[in-house]
Amino acid sequence: MTHDVHHFDMGLWLLVLAYVVSVTGSVVGLACTRCSATAPQGRDRLRWLVMASIAIGGVGVWLMHFIAMLGFAIPNGVVRYHLGWTVASAVLAIAAVFIGLITIGRSVHVLRLLAGGVITGSAIALMHYTGMWAMQIQGSITYDRTLVAVSVAIAIVAATAALWFTLVLESPLLRFVAGLVMGLAVTGMHYTGMAAIRVSVDQNAPVPQGLEVFSFLFPVFVIGLLALVAPITAVMLAPDRDADESPTETYEEVAPVRQA
Known part of the structure; x- marks a missing residue:
């Protein structure tokens, strides 16, 4: 039997913060x-990508993800997090995003961009569902496929666009808009993924071991x-x-014409 859950138990302000x-x-x-796209090859570029x-x-x-999970609650149920899977979800997210950024290269190439967008978007989804795997409850969790x-499609499409x-865009303001798009992708994917969960609570099951989200989130924040x-x-x-590479006008000094 499925059980109702709360996604905004602490209020909608948590959605804004996330x-x-x-x-x-x-x-x-x-x-x-x-910056990595315009940096010299080698360590400089890798440092930017890291x-x-x-x-x-x-x-x-x-x-x-874990800020948003502060608002997740199961009435009359206990929620804990497995430390190992929680750490693994962070490592997987960083590593997968790195692979996606390496893939897109320095300039727009359709196939590389699509591949990089798929990898980066999938990294967002991978982190979410690995983080959910870390969650321990009195019962079981299933998902609406x-x-x-x-949720995965949202992450891939918006990540590719960002x-x-x-x-492509040289304007810092428009690149800020790209950040808004990617933030929308991450947040939208998270709450779509959360809408997919179905929780079955078993009060007779042992209380799960692990950490409360509050115990590790503040220092991590x-x-x-x-x-x-x-x-x-x-x-x-x-x-x-970008500015240095813009074309500049050059002027040649013209020698005075001698009069016969």
Whole structure:
């Protein structure tokens, strides 16, 4: 027998906070992605992509997920989280986003962009469902397969669009819009995925072991925000190669004409 669950047990303000965190990580990560496209090959480019992966996968996706999970509650039920799977979900998100960003390359190529969008969007979904696997309850959880498929599609389509914006648009303001799109993808995918769950509670089952989300989220939240300091500083100090690569006019000095 399925059991009703609450997704906004602490109020709708938590949805706003989750979206803001996701947008922040996405904007910083996409800015690093843009810098990687104009950076020299080698360690410089890899350093940008690592920072982008941590910002998008670690903050924009993983941290957003567990902030949103603060609002998840099962009336008369206990919810705990397995530490190993919780950590694994963060590692998977960062690694998968890194692979997706490597795939898209430096410029727009349709096949690479589609492949990178699929990998990055799938990374968002992978993190979500791995994070849900970490959740322990008194009973069992099943999923509506249609809504699961819709949630994955949302993540892939919006992630692809955000990556395209990042590679094509030179305006920082429009690239910020790309961050809003990716934040919408992450948040939309999360709550669509949450709408897919069906919970069956067994009061006779043993109380699950593990951590409460409050016990690890605050220190992780602080660490996540501190992790953004390095990429934000790097982006602010990075030379504007887009401007440097713009064509400049050259003038040749014309020798005076001698009169016969």
